[in-house]
Amino acid sequence: MIDYLFSVFSYPFMLRALIVGILVSLCGALLGVNLVLKRYSMIGDGLSHVAFGAMAIAAALNLAPLAASVPVVILAAFFLLGVKENSRIKGDSAIALITCSSLAVGVTVSTLSGGMNTDLMNYMFGSILSLSDTDTALSIILSVAVVFLYIIFYRGIFAVTFDESFARATGVRVDIYRMLTSLLTAIVVVLGMRMMGTLLISGLLIFPPLSAMRVTKNFKATVILSAIISVVCFVIGILVSFVMSTPVGATVVIVNLIIFIITNLISVIKK
Amino acid sequence: MKKLISCIDASFGYDSRAVVENLDFTIYQGDYVFIVGENGSGKSTLVKGILSLIKPLKGNIEFENGLKKNDIGYFPQQTEIKSDFPASVKEIVISGCVSNSKGRFFYSREDKKTAEEKMKLLDIYDIQAKSFASLSGGQKQRVLLARALCAAKSMLILDEPASNLDPVVTEEFYRIIDKINREAGITVLMVSHDVRGTVKFAQKVLHLGEEENFFGNLDAYLSSDVGKRFIGGKRI
Numbered sequence: 001m002i003d004y005l006f007s008v009f010s011y012p013f014m015l016r017a018l019i020v021g022i023l024v025s026l027c028g029a030l031l032g033v034n035l036v037l038k039r040y041s042m043i044g045d046g047l048s049h050v051a052f053g054a055m056a057i058a059a060a061l062n063l064a065p066l067a068a069s070v071p072v073v074i075l076a077a078f079f080l081l082g083v084k085e086n087s088r089i090k091g092d093s094a095i096a097l098i099t100c101s102s103l104a105v106g107v108t109v110s111t112l113s114g115g116m117n118t119d120l121m122n123y124m125f126g127s128i129l130s131l132s133d134t135d136t137a138l139s140i141i142l143s144v145a146v147v148f149l150y151i152i153f154y155r156g157i158f159a160v161t162f163d164e165s166f167a168r169a170t171g172v173r174v175d176i177y178r179m180l181t182s183l184l185t186a187i188v189v190v191l192g193m194r195m196m197g198t199l200l201i202s203g204l205l206i207f208p209p210l211s212a213m214r215v216t217k218n219f220k221a222t223v224i225l226s227a228i229i230s231v232v233c234f235v236i237g238i239l240v241s242f243v244m245s246t247p248v249g250a251t252v253v254i255v256n257l258i259i260f261i262i263t264n265l266i267s268v269i270k271k
Numbered sequence: 272m273k274k275l276i277s278c279i280d281a282s283f284g285y286d287s288r289a290v291v292e293n294l295d296f297t298i299y300q301g302d303y304v305f306i307v308g309e310n311g312s313g314k315s316t317l318v319k320g321i322l323s324l325i326k327p328l329k330g331n332i333e334f335e336n337g338l339k340k341n342d343i344g345y346f347p348q349q350t351e352i353k354s355d356f357p358a359s360v361k362e363i364v365i366s367g368c369v370s371n372s373k374g375r376f377f378y379s380r381e382d383k384k385t386a387e388e389k390m391k392l393l394d395i396y397d398i399q400a401k402s403f404a405s406l407s408g409g410q411k412q413r414v415l416l417a418r419a420l421c422a423a424k425s426m427l428i429l430d431e432p433a434s435n436l437d438p439v440v441t442e443e444f445y446r447i448i449d450k451i452n453r454e455a456g457i458t459v460l461m462v463s464h465d466v467r468g469t470v471k472f473a474q475k476v477l478h479l480g481e482e483e484n485f486f487g488n489l490d491a492y493l494s495s496d497v498g499k500r501f502i503g504g505k506r507i
Contacts, residue, residue, distance in 0.1 A: 037353065151376070155378065163366075165345075165347050170340070170341050170422045172369055213355070216357050217359055217405075
């Protein structure tokens with residue numbers, strides 16, 4: 001059995017998936033903490049649908065899907081995360097609106113341009129096979145950048161997430177942090193949806209922080225534990241999916257769900 | 272005495288609709304000013320104006336003698352903080368230092384020392400590892416005050432700090448602020464509902480009224496018509 005699991009790593013596509021997956025899970029968990037605490041849990045879902053729409057259009061126009069969707073998703077993220085400030089459409093409605101329209105546009109465009117091809121199905125449900133060498137390199141660079149930026153701006157991120165009006169009053173440039181969060185979230189969503197699929201990317205962002213928050217008492221511990229849970233769940237998930245031939249995204253989410261239930265039980269027992 | 276803030280004929284509000292109008296006042300170093308007024312008279316709006324979170328619709332409000340935005344500690348109305356936020360006392364207190372050492376990635380040793388001092392001052396040093404969510408109302412208030420003090424190099428602005436506290440804790444809280452004002456020489460601006468219990472601590476009063484505003488010493492306020500009506504109407 002152990003040998004069999006190790007044989008996983010002899011496949012180059014699995015090795016790529018594992019490396020990218022671990023990095024993206026790590027980034028997703030870091031940003032997820034902020035999204036959950038800021039009540040932006042559905043952002044990941046909304047953005048991944050935007051990415052889906054963008055990729056459908058890119059495929060129809062013969063553009064590179066990843067490169068084409070990143071800027072579009074970043075724009076959408078600025079819009080969605082900034083919408084709470086001054087807008088007639090409230091945050092959750094804006095997300096629902098964008099999610100739904102992007103999906104509709106994506107499906108329509110891809111049907112018109114020759115039916116739902118396999119690429120688009122891969123984006124819907126994720127596929128470890130969809131990672132090319134260029135994708136892998138890009139994913140690694142972007143993930144490292146996300147982790148690096150998160151560490152550099154950690155103090156400010158905490159202050160802004162905990163109490164925006166205090167942070168603003170003491171001279172923190174809250175709008176810059178908001179843009180940073182939008183930017184990083186957009187990148188993570190686009191990277192993650194190759195693996196997890198449009199429909200399941202939220203699992204990567206939301207589950208690990210929620211599980212971590214059940215058992216931690218401070219912010220730093222929540223961030224660190226969330227990152228650990230996310231990476232561990234991903235590795236278990238991808239191995240199980242390999243052994244049982246289940247889709248990676250779904251398997252990872254189920255592992256996350258199990259961990260969530262366990263941490264909930266721990267927090268109940270502790271009380 | 273050093274002038275810190277001067278406000279000349281300023282109006283504040285939202286979307287060009289003024290909530291507070293024609294304000295004139297000057298804050299000096301070491302002042303202890305109460306900002307009072309009926310609900311909806313624009314007290315919190317004024318605080319936002321002083322913190323330069325909103326611009327005056329007309330008139331001018333200026334920081335003088337080198338007062339900077341990050342010299343001011345702000346104590347917001349507590350409702351804005353989520354109760355399930357996983358943060359320890361220590362993390363919250365030191366986040367008051369966030370704009371002290373710009374350009375650095377982590378808190379400096381000095382920041383850590385400041386946070387420690389403030390925690391000791393407010394008697395929360397022993398609970399610094401506890402999570403904010405698990406604290407009592409009075410403890411939460413002290414944590415937020417410690418955070419504000421980390422940021423308050425010369426001025427502390429409090430927006431209804433005692434709105435959810437019981438009378439005993441409230442009294443204690445005001446005593447701490449009084450002490451900070453006297454001993455550390457920190458200028459205090461405080462919005463308060465609870466005028467009767469606390470007005471005795473103030474040196475000056477800024478009353479925001481529908482017809483007229485009042486700004487002056489406490490004694491003058493208590494003997495003025497506005498003051499008599501406001502305080503008297505509240506069953507002393």
